[in-house]
Amino acid sequence: MAENVTPRVRVPRDATAGEVITIKTLxxxxxxxxxxxxxxxxxxxxxxxxxxxxxxxxEVVIDVTLEPAISTNPYFEFxxxxxxxxxxxxxxxxxxxxxxxxxxxxxxS
Amino acid sequence: xxxxxxxxxxxxxxxxxxxxxVAADEDADLIINDEIExxxxxxxxxxxxxxxxxxxxxxxxxxxxxALQMDDFENPAMLFADEAREKWxxxxxxxxxxxxxxxxxxxxxxxxxxxxxxxNDQAQEVRTLAMQVNGCRTEQMGAEAWKYDSAxxxxxxxxxxxxxxxxxxNVAIDGPVAATFELGxxxxxxxxxxxxxxxxxxxxxxxxxxxxxxxxxxxxxxxxPTYRLKNARLNGAQTRFRGCIRDTRAETYAVGSEEFIxxxxxxxxxxxxxxxxxPSVRN
Numbered sequence: 029m030a031e032n033v034t035p036r037v038r039v040p041r042d043a044t045a046g047e048v049i050t051i052k053t054l055x056x057x058x059x060x061x062x063x064x065x066x067x068x069x070x071x072x073x074x075x076x077x078x079x080x081x082x083x084x085x086x087e088v089v090i091d092v093t094l095e096p097a098i099s100t101n102p103y104f105e106f107x108x109x110x111x112x113x114x115x116x117x118x119x120x121x122x123x124x125x126x127x128x129x130x131x132x133x134x135x136x137s
Numbered sequence: 138x139x140x141x142x143x144x145x146x147x148x149x150x151x152x153x154x155x156x157x158x159v160a161a162d163e164d165a166d167l168i169i170n171d172e173i174e175x176x177x178x179x180x181x182x183x184x185x186x187x188x189x190x191x192x193x194x195x196x197x198x199x200x201x202x203x204a205l206q207m208d209d210f211e212n213p214a215m216l217f218a219d220e221a222r223e224k225w226x227x228x229x230x231x232x233x234x235x236x237x238x239x240x241x242x243x244x245x246x247x248x249x250x251x252x253x254x255x256x257n258d259q260a261q262e263v264r265t266l267a268m269q270v271n272g273c274r275t276e277q278m279g280a281e282a283w284k285y286d287s288a289x290x291x292x293x294x295x296x297x298x299x300x301x302x303x304x305x306x307n308v309a310i311d312g313p314v315a316a317t318f319e320l321g322x323x324x325x326x327x328x329x330x331x332x333x334x335x336x337x338x339x340x341x342x343x344x345x346x347x348x349x350x351x352x353x354x355x356x357x358x359x360x361x362p363t364y365r366l367k368n369a370r371l372n373g374a375q376t377r378f379r380g381c382i383r384d385t386r387a388e389t390y391a392v393g394s395e396e397f398i399x400x401x402x403x404x405x406x407x408x409x410x411x412x413x414x415x416p417s418v419r420n
Contacts, residue, residue: 032220034216034219036210038210052210052211054210054211054213054216056216099369100369101213101216101369103211103213
């Protein structure tokens, strides 16, 4: 179980219809690769976030597979076109089965 | 970046400043969150003979690294400050108190970071910010002290530093700390190790130059604790001292030792006039 996992998301509060907005996400996670050994020579088991998705009103914006080489506290920045007001939903899937979620509303004028 | 070429040649400094528009073109000013203005260059304090201008380590870093620090969302160190903020209200120890019980919000301690290390009258000793946090824990809360430069302690220092950003570093060097200051100064100018290097050899005489692939800064500690991209965690000033002395191939002092406390006070005082900038991002 990864401790102190806190997702953070930044989405503009409002936009004009059809505008390309920049979305930034950050989640605190050790992203233990499974390649390292502890002081006694035992392998530290892999514990990473293996998938990240973002949807807008149910439609997929981005769906990412994360691999063990990605460093701690994964940060994503991407762009999306917003046609209407709605909700961005963000989901991170942990190796241990935990799912972390966050949502952001955006008002489109 | 303009700054980097500046430092390499005193002649170029005069030429570029005289040109006016070129100097104005320099965009290496640090404003965090479009809000907190950070002083990254200032006139050297009177007690520093070897420098005319003091620069924050931020100006020596690559553009991308600099950018990380200009927005709290992108500054990975803020994750650690936020962890400490959660602990701020957590009751610990036999006195059943949290940090918040005495201090309210962390913001109420905005003046602290810039003045440490400083003399503590009650304890009759020079205390670094880390020691003061531990002083609170053991004397006020009845809790156990955190290990020096441990993750918990660095997180708390990061929080106290984050609320102090923009305030000037103003470390006292006279009165009861005078002896500590002199000890720190002596260490700063002493050559260590097989490579026979003092702090001053690199950070006073050669800042702006490269030592192999490293771009030497002035070794200012106004940005500590520092998130280093190379190890993806917070690093304390004294751990950094140890790393520097180790790199000269010397036996180093211990983190938390009297010598490093003195060195921290001295090095911090060399940054008097810069802004508190931690938790900063460096390579």
